[in-house]
Amino acid sequence: MFRQATRLLVRPISRTGSRRFSTDLPVAETADESFVEAWKKVIPNIEPPKTPLSFMQPRPATPSSIPSKLTVNFVLPYASELSKKEVDMIIIPATTGQMGVLPGHVATIAELKPGVISVHEGNEVTKYFISSGFAFIHANSIADVIAIEAVPLDQIDSSSVQKGLAEFTQKVSSASTDLEKAEAQIGMDVHSALNSALTG
Missing domain, CATH: 1.20.5 (Single alpha-helices involved in coiled-coils or other helix-helix interfaces)
Structure with missing residues (x-):
């Protein structure tokens, strides 16, 4: 019975051919409801398990025009270096090489290696050395950088x-x-x- 329910879960929801993401609405809500309905038909006496969608927030909408600034959140396990800081650009040490991030950058997840993060704000450049971490660049020109350790380069x-x-x-x-x-x-x-x- 469990196998039948999981087969119903992986059936395609849309046959339009366009790629959808699990956090897009309302398609994602329909997917969750379809799974619950299918579960209740096959195993009516057991509560359906929660799907990842139950714990996720919808992705923020992509703006119709590219903003002039990139919003950066730069956090460590014990502190927040930058919070909602609007800058012109950041350069991060991704494992695939140095990566420049400007407003309007395509949504990306990058693993970071030991190296320098440069934060460019007009003519001012602030540099931090990080040990490792991840960068999450969102389609709405917000970049979240999470590092294990970081220290200003001049220190x-x-x-x-x-x-x-x-x-x-x-x-x-x-x-x-x-x-x-x-x-x-x-x-x-x-x-x-x-x-x-x-x-x-």
Whole structure:
């Protein structure tokens, strides 16, 4: 019976050929209602499970014209660096390479690697070094950047970076277990990226 109910769940909802997303309304609501109805027909004495749609908010509407500013939220687990800050552009260190984000950027999710986030506001550029994280760029010209650690680039001591790089490089070569080697490699990668950010 459960198999029959799940088969009904994966049936296509629309035959128009256009691609729909689970958070688009009202198609998504119809999909959820269809699933509940199908479930109740097959298993009437058990409450239907909640679908992901029950926990999701609708995607914000895409504006008809491109805004002049990009709204940035830049948060860490323990603090908010930027909240609803309107800027001209940000450049983020995606794992696929440096990525510039302007107002009207296509909706994207990017994994971030150790590197520099540049926030451009007129002639002012603020740079932060981040260890890793994710960037969520929405179609309504809002960018959410979530980082594990971040520090303004001008607060980093270059001599400490050089010392740390040397230490982790030595640890990589002298590691005796896979865990020690992995931890040392992460330290070396972060310090190498820090060094490049300060010298480049």
